[in-house]
Amino acid sequence: MHPDPRPLVLSLAGITKRFGPLTANDHIDLDVRAGEIVALLGENGAGKTTLMSILFGHYIADEGSVSIADAQGRMAPLPGGSAQAALAAGIGMVHQHFALAENLTGFENIVLGTQSLWSLRPRGRGARAKIARLMAESGLAVDLDVPVARLSVGEQQRIEILKALYRDVRVLILDEPTAVLTPQEADSLAATVRALAARGLAVIFISHKLHEVLALCGRVVVLRGGAKVADRPTAGADRATLAELMVGRPVPARERPPATPGAPVLSLKGVSVGKPGQRDRLENADLDVRAGEIVGIAGVSGNGQGALAALVAGLAGARSGEARIDGVRLAGADPAGRVAAHVGRIPEDRHRDGTIGALTVAENFVLETISDPANQRAGLIRRAAIRARAAAAIEAYDVRCPGPDAAIRALSGGNMQKVVLARVLEREPRLVLAHQPTRGLDIGATSDVHRRLIAARGRGAAVLLISEDLDELFALSDRIAVVHAGHLSPALDAAGLDVRTVGLMMAGHGAGEAA
Amino acid sequence: MIRFVPRARTPVWLSVAVSIGAGVVALALTAIPLALTGAPVFTAFMLMAQGAAGNGFALAETLTRATPLIFTGLAAAVAFRAKLWNIGAEGQLYAGALATVALGAGMIEAPPYVLMPLVLVGAALAGAVLLLVPVLFKIRFGADEVVVTLLLNFIVLLFVQMMLEGPMKDEMALGWPQSAPVLDEATLPKLVTGWRLHGGLVLAILAAVLLHVFITRTVWGFRIRAVGENARAARYAGLPVGKAMALVGLLSGGLAGLAGASEVAGLKGYLTADLSPGFGYAGIVVATLANLSPLGVIPAALFVAGVFVGADSMSRAIGVSNYLADLVVAFALLSVLVGGLLTRFRIVLVRRGAA
Numbered sequence: 001m002h003p004d005p006r007p008l009v010l011s012l013a014g015i016t017k018r019f020g021p022l023t024a025n026d027h028i029d030l031d032v033r034a035g036e037i038v039a040l041l042g043e044n045g046a047g048k049t050t051l052m053s054i055l056f057g058h059y060i061a062d063e064g065s066v067s068i069a070d071a072q073g074r075m076a077p078l079p080g081g082s083a084q085a086a087l088a089a090g091i092g093m094v095h096q097h098f099a100l101a102e103n104l105t106g107f108e109n110i111v112l113g114t115q116s117l118w119s120l121r122p123r124g125r126g127a128r129a130k131i132a133r134l135m136a137e138s139g140l141a142v143d144l145d146v147p148v149a150r151l152s153v154g155e156q157q158r159i160e161i162l163k164a165l166y167r168d169v170r171v172l173i174l175d176e177p178t179a180v181l182t183p184q185e186a187d188s189l190a191a192t193v194r195a196l197a198a199r200g201l202a203v204i205f206i207s208h209k210l211h212e213v214l215a216l217c218g219r220v221v222v223l224r225g226g227a228k229v230a231d232r233p234t235a236g237a238d239r240a241t242l243a244e245l246m247v248g249r250p251v252p253a254r255e256r257p258p259a260t261p262g263a264p265v266l267s268l269k270g271v272s273v274g275k276p277g278q279r280d281r282l283e284n285a286d287l288d289v290r291a292g293e294i295v296g297i298a299g300v301s302g303n304g305q306g307a308l309a310a311l312v313a314g315l316a317g318a319r320s321g322e323a324r325i326d327g328v329r330l331a332g333a334d335p336a337g338r339v340a341a342h343v344g345r346i347p348e349d350r351h352r353d354g355t356i357g358a359l360t361v362a363e364n365f366v367l368e369t370i371s372d373p374a375n376q377r378a379g380l381i382r383r384a385a386i387r388a389r390a391a392a393a394i395e396a397y398d399v400r401c402p403g404p405d406a407a408i409r410a411l412s413g414g415n416m417q418k419v420v421l422a423r424v425l426e427r428e429p430r431l432v433l434a435h436q437p438t439r440g441l442d443i444g445a446t447s448d449v450h451r452r453l454i455a456a457r458g459r460g461a462a463v464l465l466i467s468e469d470l471d472e473l474f475a476l477s478d479r480i481a482v483v484h485a486g487h488l489s490p491a492l493d494a495a496g497l498d499v500r501t502v503g504l505m506m507a508g509h510g511a512g513e514a515a
Numbered sequence: 516m517i518r519f520v521p522r523a524r525t526p527v528w529l530s531v532a533v534s535i536g537a538g539v540v541a542l543a544l545t546a547i548p549l550a551l552t553g554a555p556v557f558t559a560f561m562l563m564a565q566g567a568a569g570n571g572f573a574l575a576e577t578l579t580r581a582t583p584l585i586f587t588g589l590a591a592a593v594a595f596r597a598k599l600w601n602i603g604a605e606g607q608l609y610a611g612a613l614a615t616v617a618l619g620a621g622m623i624e625a626p627p628y629v630l631m632p633l634v635l636v637g638a639a640l641a642g643a644v645l646l647l648v649p650v651l652f653k654i655r656f657g658a659d660e661v662v663v664t665l666l667l668n669f670i671v672l673l674f675v676q677m678m679l680e681g682p683m684k685d686e687m688a689l690g691w692p693q694s695a696p697v698l699d700e701a702t703l704p705k706l707v708t709g710w711r712l713h714g715g716l717v718l719a720i721l722a723a724v725l726l727h728v729f730i731t732r733t734v735w736g737f738r739i740r741a742v743g744e745n746a747r748a749a750r751y752a753g754l755p756v757g758k759a760m761a762l763v764g765l766l767s768g769g770l771a772g773l774a775g776a777s778e779v780a781g782l783k784g785y786l787t788a789d790l791s792p793g794f795g796y797a798g799i800v801v802a803t804l805a806n807l808s809p810l811g812v813i814p815a816a817l818f819v820a821g822v823f824v825g826a827d828s829m830s831r832a833i834g835v836s837n838y839l840a841d842l843v844v845a846f847a848l849l850s851v852l853v854g855g856l857l858t859r860f861r862i863v864l865v866r867r868g869a870a
Contacts, residue, residue, distance in 0.1 A: 313751065336753030345751070353751040358744040367741065367752040376734045383732075 006033040007073055009202045010091075010171050014064035017050050024050040026227040027064070032171060034069075037193060037203045039213040039234070042223035043246055043442035044413065048206055051223070052173060055091060057083040069170065092164030093173040096180075098156050102149040106159045107131070109148055110166050127166075134165045137199060138192050153300065154185040161192070172196065173204045178212055182300060183470060183503035190216050208443070209471065210239040224248055247443055256454055259478040262291035265431045265462035266312065271321035273307040274486075280306040284321065285488040287481060289431065294453065294463040295491050296477030298470060298502050304483040305466045306348075309435045312464060313345045314338035325431060339368045344429030344461075346420055348436045350413070354420045357409030361401055362390035364408045365423050393422040398448070414445030421452055432456050432463045438472060450476060470499050484508045519860035530806050530858055537804065537850035538818055544846040545839060554835045566828025567821035573828070575712040579782065581813075581820035583608070583791070585719035586774035587798025588805060588812040589726055590642075594767035595799075596730070596807050597743035599653075599760060601646060603664030604771040605795025606671035610645045611638035611772025613675055615779040616683065616694040616786045619701030627700040634701045635718075635776055642772020643765040645671065650764030654757045668795070676788045685785065694786040703781035715777030719813075722770060726809040739763055771795060800848050806858070819844055 010032040017025040025047045032038055042048045053059045055066060057080060066078040068089045079085045100109050111127050135141060142151065142158040151159070157177065164172055174193070178186040193216060197203055207213055213220060214234050222230040222245045230245045244250050266289040274281030282304045289295045299305050310316035311323060317332030324330065325341050338345065347353035355364050366375050366386050375386055390404040397418045401411050408416060417437070424432065434453055438446040453476060457463050467473050473480055474494060481491040482505035489505060546556045568574045587604045594601035601607075619634040645667065652658035679692040687695075703714035730736040741749040742759045750756045774794060779786055801819055805811030826840035856862075 314753070315751065334753075335751055336755070339753045347751055352745075353748050356741050356745040356748050359741060363737065363741075367748070367754070370734055370737055370754075379734050381732055381734060381737060 004033055004036075006035050007069065008032075008075060009034050009069045011067045011075060012051070012055070012064065013067070015051060015054060015061045015066070016063035017047075017054060017059060017061050023226045025054070025061070026225075028223070028226075028228050030221060030228070030231075032202045032204060034170070034200045034202055035197050036219065037197050037205055037217045039217035039220040040204055040206045040223070041208070041210075041213060041220055041242060041246055043208075043444065044440070045225075045442070046223040046246070047226040048223055050226075052093065052175070052204075052206075054080070055173075056086045056093065057081050087167065090168060090170035091173070092167060092169030092171070094157065094160045094164060094175065094177060096176040098160050100148045100156060100159060103147055105145050105147055106142060106151065106155075106162075107144040109159055110144070110163045112163075114167065131162060131166060134162055138162075138165065138196055139188075140192055153180045154182070154189075157181070157189070165196075169201070171202045171204065173206065175206045176208070177205070178207065178209060180301065180468065182506045183499050184507060186212070210242050211471075213242070214239065222246055243443060256476070257458065259293045259457065261293040261478070262460065264288040264290050265326055266464060267322075267324045267327075269322045271311070271323050272319045273311045273316050274304075274319070278307075280304060281486045282307040282311070282483075282488065283486040287488060287491060289462040289464050291430070291462050292457055292460050293478040294457050294465055294476050296473035296480040296494065297464065297466040297483055297488075298473050298480055298506055299468075299483035300506055301468055303506075304486040304488065305435075307486075308464075308483065308488070309348065309433060309466055312338070312343065312431070312433045313347065313435075314343070342427070342430040344424035344427060344432045344456075346417075346424055346432070346434045346437045348439070348466075350416050350420055355408050355416055358407060360405050361394065361399070361408050361411070361419055362387050362404035364419055365390040365393055365404075368423060369427070393419075393426060397422040397452075414441045414448075417441060417445065417449060421449065425452060425456055428459065429456075429461055432461050433466075434463060435466045436468065437465070438467075438469070446472075470502060473502075474499065482506055519856065519862060525858045530808075530811075533854035533857055534804055534806060534811065534815070534851060537847050537854050540850040541843050541847035544850075545843045548842065549835065549839065552835060554833055559829055559833060559835060562829040562832050563822070563825035565825075566832075567825030572710065573824065575707065575710040577817065577821045577824045578716055579711045579713070580824050581816040582713070582715045582719050582781070583774040583778050583794040584797055584801050584816035584820055585716075585723060585812055586770050586777060587794050588801030588816050589719075589722055589798075589809055590767045590770040590774070590795075591798045591802035592805060592807045592809055592812055593726060593730070593739075593770065594763055595802060597739050597760060597763040598746070599650065599763050599767065600661045601664050601764075601767050601771075602661055602799070603646060603649070603667050603795070604767075604774070604798045605791060605793065606664070606668035607642035607645050607768045607771035608775040608778075608791050608795050609671050609675050610641040611775030612779045612786050612790055613678065613775070614638045614641035614772065615701070615776040616697060619697035619780060620695040620785070621698060624698075625700065630698070630700040631703070631780075634697075634780060635773065638772045638776030639769035640772070642770070642775070643768040646764045646768030646771070647761065650761055654760055672788065675786070679786065679788055683786075692788060696785040697780055701780055702784065703777065711782060713777075713781030715781035718773065718777060722773065723809050723813050726766075726770075730809060735759070735762060771798070774798075797844075800844055803848060804851050806851075806855075818847070822847075 008031055012028060012030040015025050015028045028051060040048055050059065054061045060080040067075040068078050070076050078089055101112065110131060131144065140158040140162055142155045148156055148159060177189060181189060193203055205217055214237065217234050220232060220234050220237065220242065221228060224246060268285050268287040271285045272283050280302045297305050297308065307316065311318060314335035314337060315333055318330065322329060325343060328341065369375055375382055387404045394401065394404060399415050399418045401415055408419060437449050441449065453463055465473065465476055477494045479491040480494045480497055480502060482489045482502055484506060485508060542560065549559055550556050566573055567577050587608065590604045591601065614637040615634050618637045619630065623630060649660045649663035652663060653660045679694060683694045685693055685695040706712045706714065730740065738754050738759045741754055742756050746756055778790055783790060797819060801812055801815045804815035804818065822843045823840045826837045829835060830837040
């Protein structure tokens with residue numbers, strides 16, 4: 001390979017970080033050159049976050065060094081353990097969860113922290129001119145003078161990127177930047193990243209969407225188990241090889257037999273949920289989810305899928321219209337009633353709604369069914385029986401944990417989700433609500449969740465899948481409906497839809513208009 | 516540099532060690548002001564230990580003082596586990612005491628095996644109902660139970676004073692504001708003749724054991740733990756969050772009410788407005804020292820009671836103010852709160868500048 005002529009801007013050499021017996025980073029070398037877009041791939045726990053935290057001075061490496069080019073292009077070591085030093089050296093990061101002050105405007109957010117606390121007036125014209133220039137160069141258009149809370153997620157992300165550019169970064173790290181975007185917004189972000197790289201910015205792109213990585217990045221670095229297992233140009237790589245590098249073994253292709261739908265299990269007719277002024281609400285929605293099929297709901301978060309999930313989960317009742325499960329009309333908010341009606345509910349946030357961290361794995365396993373005769377006799381908990389069944393579920397669902405008596409908060413996200421899946425699916429529910437079931441999970445755990453949902457469908461359950469991940473929706477759904485601003489589109493046959501059409505519908509264009 | 520790494524599980528021995536360590540640290544810290552007064556520190560602590568447990572009589576006195584603290588400690592422990600911040604155990608104690616004299620001082624004549632349970636149930640109910648009101652307000656309107664229960668303490672105490680100056684005043688008490696004495700049939704038996712130690716202690720220990728079994732082994736105990744640890748997830752799972760909270764209110768208020776019954780029917784024999792020197796508030800300290808464990812409440816109450824009884828005795832002997840006891844308890848509370856860090860986190864020393 002001939003040497004890259006572009007100047008080096010960032011060089012990590014032999015970075016090693018140990019947490020007790022765990023080696024989170026094992027002698028990782030990484031060079032990034034000006035104008036390069038480098039993908040950083042790896043499963044949860046592969047060491048990406050640790051490496052970036054070392055770069056930012058949140059952790060100090062046990063071994064190895066970080067050097068970064070100074071203004072003259074000379075490489076100088078970056079002192080460890082200082083976030084200020086990293087920022088001053090020109091490293092900027094856009095986190096997956098934005099760090100914006102929601103009540104301030106975009107302009108205020110961008111200049112926040114760049115001026116002395118003692119200055120009375122915010123920097124005016126100079127700052128404006130600089131931001132205007134950055135917007136023109138990068139193609140990032142956004143209204144700077146409204147409070148950030150009123151901007152869409154995509155617009156907030158542009159503010160975040162501008163914030164980094166305003167600080168004259170030379171290395172920009174984007175952490176899962178497309179996770180929250182529609183396909184169109186993701187395309188526009190890719191164009192921006194390309195424009196910025198063309199001007200000499202070095203970009204580190206952290207993502208798990210392999211097709212994006214292949215399309216956007218010139219080089220891909222793969223971490224697995226704390227070590228660098230690949231550092232290669234994207235040219236000539238394909239998704240299967242990258243996935244195999246990340247997981248360390250071939251990832252089985254999903255098997256999805258054709259659907260044989262039966263009678264509707266969940267049936268909504270003109271259903272409205274939530275107060276009219278509320279952002280996440282549902283207006284006059286019609287939807288049938290039949291036994292033996294998976295219906296996917298696409299949409300940018302906060303457009304009404306939360307209200308739909310709340311209705312099915314029993315946290316909310318319908319304000320008007322008629323919602324039925326197996327023909328039985330749903331009365332108001334009644335989570336226990338939904339459990340009794342054989343609805344299996346996988347909540348969006350497993351830490352907040354799905355599990356109780358201080359309780360054990362076994363206790364979380366029976367959270368919904370503690371009053372069943374199998375779990376109690378005369379009000380006394382049948383501890384041995386519960387432990388035995390939890391142990392069996394741990395085995396069947398391959399939950400990696402010390403045992404049924406371990407506090408569930410000690411488990412990784414993927415294993416926690418497996419406990420939730422076991423709780424939900426062991427009862428053989430008629431209807432499964434899967435709300436963002438793979439959020440934050442690695443490839444292995446994600447494929448496991450998908451397999452389980454398809455198995456539930458094969459058993460004859462109706463599955464309502466709400467996800468922001470279009471790849472996931474297209475991989476699993478038989479039919480897809482799109483929710484935008486409280487309005488639910490008809491569920492269309494997934495085979496006849498493509499990602500671009502759904503993306504336009506997510507942005508508020510009708511199906512006919514999009515086609 | 517020091518880092519705090521969250522622990523997945525807290526071993527039981529560590530919780531116990533932290534509680535005992537906190538007591539030791541508290542005594543050590545108290546030695547500083549004690550030395551500043553010029554008192555002989557070692558002698559003072561020896562006198563305190565002797566005063567608290569030096570002989571049978573001293574030990575009995577400590578156990579007597581611990582009895583109401585076990586009840587109010589349990590009241591706080593069960594409430595705080597469910598994140599119901601009941602600061603009103605003092606008021607609930609007085610409500611229980613009031614019910615004890617109302618039922619036990621002559622209104623009903625019955626043999627002891629009828630009257631005694633009746634008095635205890637009545638006292639527990641009085642405390643329970645008093646707490647149920649703020650709990651229902653919390654469930655229904657989101658009213659802050661800290662404020663409501665705290666203010667109810669003053670209302671109840673003023674109400675007790677009113678009753679003792681008025682309708683319940685004992686005509687035979689030479690004008691003192693106190694109630695008529697409870698009947699013999701409504702008096703808890705003394706455990707040892709001649710000492711003040713009474714049957715309330717047995718009831719208190721029984722209550723601690725029953726509460727432990729209830730919390731760890733029953734469906735409702737499970738629901739209470741689930742609601743206390745994560746009410747959102749409990750609600751999502753379909754657990755009856757409101758009912759669990761109401762049950763916690765009844766239990767906590769009832770236990771505090773029993774503290775009042777035990778003091779009146781076991782120790783004082785009649786009700787005065789200075790029945791409790793703050794047992795309700797001290798219960799919060801006891802529960803915290805016990806790490807909210809019902810069984811842990813017993814040793815924690817013994818520690819606090821021992822400190823108070825011992826300090827009284829010491830102050831009589833060498834003339835150091837018995838406020839020293841408050842100091843020990845306050846230091847112990849602070850030490851336990853700091854020690855809580857050790858139970859929730861592992862402390863890891865990180866070498867600086869290794870990069």
